[in-house]
Amino acid sequence: MNEIExxxxxxxxxxxxNGCSLAYQLAKKGKKVxxxxxxxxxxxxxxxxxxxxxxxxxxxxxxxLSIKSIKIFEKLEKxxxxxxxxxxxxxxxxxxxxxxxxxxxxxxxxxKELGLDVSILTPDEILDVVxxxxxxxxxxxxxxxxPTDGHVDPFKTTHAYAKAAERQGAKLYKFTNVTDIKTKNxxxxxxVTNRGKIxxxxxxxxxxxxxxxxxxxxNIKLPNKxxxxxxxxxxxxxxxxxxxxxxxxxxxxxxxxDEGQILGGIPIPNEISGYLTNPTFDFLNxxxxxxxxxxxxxxxxxxxxQWTGYYDVTPDxxxxxxxxxxxxxxxxxxxxxxxxxMLSPMVTKILTDYITDGKxxxxxxxxxxxxxxxxxxxHETSVVG
Amino acid sequence: MTVENIPNVRTCITPLEEDIKVYEQDRVGEIPDKKFFNKxxxxxxxxxxxxxxxxxxxxxxxxxxxxxxxxxLLVDENHLFGGQLIKQSHKFFGSEEEKAGTRxxxxxxxxxxQVNSFKNIKSMLETTIIGxxxxxxxxxxxxxKRLTKGDQLYEINCKSVIFACGAMENMLAFPGxxxxxxxxxxxxxxxxxxxxxxxxxxxxxIGAGNVGLIVSYQLLQAGVSVNRVxxxxxxxxxxxxxxxxxxxxxxxxxxxxxxxxVYGKGxxxxxxxxxxxxxxxxxxxxxxxxxxxxxxxxxxxxxxxxLLEQIGxxxxxxxxxxxxxxxxxxxxxTTVKGVFVAGDSSGIEEASTAMIEGQLAxxxxxxxxxxxxxxxxxxxxxxxxxxxFRSGPFGLKPKTCKEKIACCWDGxxxx
Numbered sequence: 001m002n003e004i005e006x007x008x009x010x011x012x013x014x015x016x017x018n019g020c021s022l023a024y025q026l027a028k029k030g031k032k033v034x035x036x037x038x039x040x041x042x043x044x045x046x047x048x049x050x051x052x053x054x055x056x057x058x059x060x061x062x063x064x065l066s067i068k069s070i071k072i073f074e075k076l077e078k079x080x081x082x083x084x085x086x087x088x089x090x091x092x093x094x095x096x097x098x099x100x101x102x103x104x105x106x107x108x109x110x111x112k113e114l115g116l117d118v119s120i121l122t123p124d125e126i127l128d129v130v131x132x133x134x135x136x137x138x139x140x141x142x143x144x145x146x147p148t149d150g151h152v153d154p155f156k157t158t159h160a161y162a163k164a165a166e167r168q169g170a171k172l173y174k175f176t177n178v179t180d181i182k183t184k185n186x187x188x189x190x191x192v193t194n195r196g197k198i199x200x201x202x203x204x205x206x207x208x209x210x211x212x213x214x215x216x217x218x219n220i221k222l223p224n225k226x227x228x229x230x231x232x233x234x235x236x237x238x239x240x241x242x243x244x245x246x247x248x249x250x251x252x253x254x255x256x257x258d259e260g261q262i263l264g265g266i267p268i269p270n271e272i273s274g275y276l277t278n279p280t281f282d283f284l285n286x287x288x289x290x291x292x293x294x295x296x297x298x299x300x301x302x303x304x305x306q307w308t309g310y311y312d313v314t315p316d317x318x319x320x321x322x323x324x325x326x327x328x329x330x331x332x333x334x335x336x337x338x339x340x341x342m343l344s345p346m347v348t349k350i351l352t353d354y355i356t357d358g359k360x361x362x363x364x365x366x367x368x369x370x371x372x373x374x375x376x377x378x379h380e381t382s383v384v385g
Numbered sequence: 386m387t388v389e390n391i392p393n394v395r396t397c398i399t400p401l402e403e404d405i406k407v408y409e410q411d412r413v414g415e416i417p418d419k420k421f422f423n424k425x426x427x428x429x430x431x432x433x434x435x436x437x438x439x440x441x442x443x444x445x446x447x448x449x450x451x452x453x454x455x456x457x458l459l460v461d462e463n464h465l466f467g468g469q470l471i472k473q474s475h476k477f478f479g480s481e482e483e484k485a486g487t488r489x490x491x492x493x494x495x496x497x498x499q500v501n502s503f504k505n506i507k508s509m510l511e512t513t514i515i516g517x518x519x520x521x522x523x524x525x526x527x528x529x530k531r532l533t534k535g536d537q538l539y540e541i542n543c544k545s546v547i548f549a550c551g552a553m554e555n556m557l558a559f560p561g562x563x564x565x566x567x568x569x570x571x572x573x574x575x576x577x578x579x580x581x582x583x584x585x586x587x588x589x590x591i592g593a594g595n596v597g598l599i600v601s602y603q604l605l606q607a608g609v610s611v612n613r614v615x616x617x618x619x620x621x622x623x624x625x626x627x628x629x630x631x632x633x634x635x636x637x638x639x640x641x642x643x644x645x646x647v648y649g650k651g652x653x654x655x656x657x658x659x660x661x662x663x664x665x666x667x668x669x670x671x672x673x674x675x676x677x678x679x680x681x682x683x684x685x686x687x688x689x690x691x692l693l694e695q696i697g698x699x700x701x702x703x704x705x706x707x708x709x710x711x712x713x714x715x716x717x718x719t720t721v722k723g724v725f726v727a728g729d730s731s732g733i734e735e736a737s738t739a740m741i742e743g744q745l746a747x748x749x750x751x752x753x754x755x756x757x758x759x760x761x762x763x764x765x766x767x768x769x770x771x772x773x774f775r776s777g778p779f780g781l782k783p784k785t786c787k788e789k790i791a792c793c794w795d796g797x798x799x800x
Contacts (some may be wrong), residue, residue: 132416210532236413260413278697281518281525300417302393306516 089242260344428669441728
């Protein structure tokens with residue numbers, strides 16, 4: 001391998017979508033950026049995710065972040081000069097009982113206030129959106145639907161960011177493992193990798209499920225926990241629906257790709273936190289049963305592959321962003337709890353503004369790590385997978 | 386292809402039936418509306434399951450059976466046992482112990498007779514393992530058996546599993562490589578030697594390793610003309626004895642040459658070959674068009690490790706193994722307890738070494754379950770035999786491969 005840089009303005013740890021997007025935006029602002037990825041670009045959660053992008057959330061911050069993120073996604077192909085596989089077929093969120101309907105109505109009201117095109121559907125209207133669903137099987141009483149939600153290709157997007165970052169002069173080092181981070185006077189001083197030492201004053205921790213270990217090198221304790229999440233894909237069949245179907249009660253999500261595969265996931269009951277990578281039979285069993293309950297028509301479609309990835313889960317299922325109080329220059333961009341890909345455009349913009357202009361924002365203030373010291377936290381309840 | 390309203394069917398391995406309805410598929414088929422699984426999943430319990438019935442798998446089954454393991458299951462996705470052996474009409478090299486001088490096809494029959502003579506071996510053909518999962522004390526394999534009336538799903542629980550799933554053929558990237566008439570060498574062998582079908586009239590062979598040379602000769606024996614053999618390396622990779630046989634039949638071997646493209650309307654009508662320099666770059670102006678209706682690609686193999694990966698065995702990229710390969714110890718056990726590997730799945734080598742590795746895996750799997758009859762002595766004998774094969778110039782590559790695997794086992798790389 002070639003010699004690596006000895007000095008950088010900013011070092012980003014992690015070559016997922018957030019790391020690569022940050023590398024691009026910071027380099028564009030004239031910063032000297034180095035990104036260290038211990039494996040290859042997209043090798044972590046980004047390259048394993050369900051690829052959905054949605055704006056329907058229960059917390060105001062997530063809704064705001066995602067509305068703005070999708071606006072950025074819509075223009076991203078033009079900005080990066082490369083296709084990112086954007087397809088807006090909508091998200092259909094199934095509601096199963098009256099109690100959940102009250103929450104759904106509350107969510108929709110708040111989302112509408114923020115300017116989102118979202119509506120509540122009757123069972124008949126659900127079938128207008130996705131005809132192969134079975135209302136009785138799903139035990140659905142209604143649904144919420146936002147037509148501008150959809151799907152973006154995580155590989156195309158991340159590689160587009162990576163290439164654009166390199167065009168702006170950023171250095172992306174693959175197979176480069178950060179072994180230590182050193183400080184001087186409570187300020188970041190340098191990063192030690194298996195390929196050498198790099199001087200810097202700013203480190204961004206975007207290492208996904210391994211962010212906790214990175215922070216531990218500086219004696220910072222993150223509340224994040226890694227959870228194995230499983231996902232499967234079927235053979236290609238004629239495309240019959242465009243929306244992503246999800247249910248917070250059953251935890252299921254599934255959609256059909258343009259090419260015809262049906263892709264989806266569900267949490268397996270009693271999953272415990274830890275670094276487990278094996279796919280399980282329980283998941284295959286549980287997912288096929290639930291999926292065919294939602295859509296019996298899919299009964300005879302073959303599953304061709306299942307795989308796993310990690311959710312980097314925080315106690316309130318919201319990301320941890322911004323600088324920590326203890327060490328100057330140590331910036332968090334993790335804890336996305338399964339939504340890192342869809343939130344990435346806006347999250348990385350907020351962090352870029354903070355790093356380059358010192359500009360903070362309401363959202364950033366609310367997502368700092370110190371919120372966990374408070375007694376009451378606002379939990380994001382709109383979570384699947 | 387869509388067969389009987391079921392989309393995405395591999396027609397090349399689907400048996401014909403009276404009045405069977407086969408349709409060409411336009412991109413993707415309709416969602417199937419016909420039932421093709423039996424409703425109930427069948428559950429079976431076994432001591433040792435062997436996935437793949439090539440030389441490694443057959444020997445593993447026989448060896449474990451000799452050790453008196455009570456219940457052994459041999460599974461293969463094809464409609465015949467023997468793996469690649471059933472395509473091999475040529476005689477083996479090596480020592481007599483490993484059946485040198487025997488033809489692969491005869492060896493397959495001989496080993497299958499042995500397998501059938503053991504009451505503790507059950508076997509399932511046309512059965513594909515579609516998933517494998519490891520639990521605390523056992524392993525779970527999900528299998529689909531193809532039946533004429535609907536497929537049957539099996540859930541197999543076993544104490545130990547030996548993956549002897551062989552390898553996949555490498556493909557080359559060039560314009561026209563998806564035209565009908567472009568085959569892998571294994572596909573050509575299957576057509577010719579298993580089904581008795583000539584793949585074409587005039588063949589261009591890519592690759593002068595042993596497979597490329599042997600298949601070229603078999604094509605000649607079947608009455609197919611071989612235009613030439615093209616090899617990108619500056620020298621022939623296979624044994625001289627095979628190359629000499631071809632040359633005597635008038636087939637030229639072009640070293641430092643490569644395939645540039647295949648052309649034709651709806652099927653192969655010809656190919657352009659080109660000379661390459663020392664760094665494998667094409668030399669402009671040396672292009673030559675070859676008229677042929679078949680292009681056979683014999684450019685090496687990649688170990689089949691998907692099931693091993695799924696069950697959680699550690700894998701590493703090792704060039705000498707032919708790609709990513711499951712890391713294993715000297716008794717063929719992977720990093721997952723009770724999961725063994727043998728043959729090409731553990732690094733591309735030959736039938737003879739696959740057979741010994743199969744024996745070693747069989748012994749080790751039996752030993753793990755407490756069947757230890759002469760295990761130490763036999764293990765030593767098999768390891769010595771493997772060392773023998775891996776000495777000399779042709780043994781250098783597998784020797785290096787296994788040395789690198791041993792390094793990884795010792796925790797050289799840790800994720």
